[in-house]
Amino acid sequence: MSSCEICKENFGTTKDGQVVDRYTMDNGRGMVVQVMTYGGIITSICVPNKKGNIGDVTLGFDTLKEYEAGHPYFGALIGRVANRTGRGRFTLDGESYQLAVNNPPNHLHGGIRGFDKHVWDAEVIDKVLHLSYTSQDGEENYPGEVKCMVSYEVTVNSELKINYTATTSKATPINLTNHAYFNLAGEGTENIYDHNIVMDADFYTPKDDTNISTGEIVHVTSTVFDLRSPGVKMGDNINNVPGDNGFDHNLCLSNHTGHLRWIARVEHHASGRVMEAFTDQPGVHFYTGNYVKNCKGKGGNLYATFSKQCIETRGNIQALHCIQVQYPKLTKHFN
Numbered sequence: 001m002s003s004c005e006i007c008k009e010n011f012g013t014t015k016d017g018q019v020v021d022r023y024t025m026d027n028g029r030g031m032v033v034q035v036m037t038y039g040g041i042i043t044s045i046c047v048p049n050k051k052g053n054i055g056d057v058t059l060g061f062d063t064l065k066e067y068e069a070g071h072p073y074f075g076a077l078i079g080r081v082a083n084r085t086g087r088g089r090f091t092l093d094g095e096s097y098q099l100a101v102n103n104p105p106n107h108l109h110g111g112i113r114g115f116d117k118h119v120w121d122a123e124v125i126d127k128v129l130h131l132s133y134t135s136q137d138g139e140e141n142y143p144g145e146v147k148c149m150v151s152y153e154v155t156v157n158s159e160l161k162i163n164y165t166a167t168t169s170k171a172t173p174i175n176l177t178n179h180a181y182f183n184l185a186g187e188g189t190e191n192i193y194d195h196n197i198v199m200d201a202d203f204y205t206p207k208d209d210t211n212i213s214t215g216e217i218v219h220v221t222s223t224v225f226d227l228r229s230p231g232v233k234m235g236d237n238i239n240n241v242p243g244d245n246g247f248d249h250n251l252c253l254s255n256h257t258g259h260l261r262w263i264a265r266v267e268h269h270a271s272g273r274v275m276e277a278f279t280d281q282p283g284v285h286f287y288t289g290n291y292v293k294n295c296k297g298k299g300g301n302l303y304a305t306f307s308k309q310c311i312e313t314r315g316n317i318q319a320l321h322c323i324q325v326q327y328p329k330l331t332k333h334f335n
Helices: 064-068
Strands: 005-013 019-026 030-035 043-049 052-057 089-092 095-098 121-125 126-135 148-153 159-168 195-199 201-205 248-253 261-268 273-279 282-289 310-314 325-334
Touching: 005 064, 005 121, 019 121, 019 148, 030 148, 148 273, 273 310
Parallel strands: none
Antiparallel strands: 005 019, 019 030, 030 043, 043 052, 089 095, 121 126, 126 148, 148 159, 159 325, 195 261, 201 248, 248 282, 261 273, 273 325, 282 310
8 A cells, every 4th residue: 555745844943952843644535644753743633524524633732832841642652661650660680770750659651751752863765754763771760772763654545554663772661652642523522422432452450549550450341441342432431430530541452463453443423533443562551531631732722531532552561571672563544
């Protein structure tokens, strides 16, 4: 399948004087994706509805200044380790490490200055955008140098493909993902209650009151986490998550073989938009934006609680991947 055309524009300069570019990928069939070099952030995904009207289905901001001011990881490339590390501590090869506690009492999404807050080098090769960044040994107190490359490709079939590769100089935790927030009715729409979801996950991992996995792996049958049947409406489930106000949970995907496979489908009947997710990873963090309340985004739109959802494919949170590896292939397909 052929890829799209890519053009580049200046998107501003960071507080410390680094130039940030934004790349626009247009497949010529109504799908346009924009990615900037600051944090590898997906700033927009525009796709048509059933009437042919184009709408942006990802949350974010209009300016670099707003992203730099702090945000809930809108569209961001997350690393070194996605999600929370309990108390910011881990032990590897007999040595203990203390990371920044930037989401008390835990470490979150790579720390105070994770991968989402660095300017990445960019290169376009064969109509694919390649971003690269070298994380130095000791950065955010993680061991080892990490050379990371992430590619973004938009196809004529309205697929957004994201491929991650990380090579380390020594053992270190790595778990990468993208943190795009989706609303298929269009960013700025009040909620996602009328979205239907199906997810191929037989198990989920319960968490404690600090959002850290308890180590249990529980079958989803007869729980609110059972999203395996088509037609599960978000409005019927989102307020019934025990001990939580919405979803913020790791689910263990079924039929994990290490190969790319279908794992989820989200549908919004009113617009006719459908998003399907594919990954080669064993886990997905499903998040409904519970902690994002009344955030002013693009065009002054107010992002309310439950106005978005994240499908963050990655390794399961019990595991730390500490060898030289090739990292997740993620495809999001819009119909």
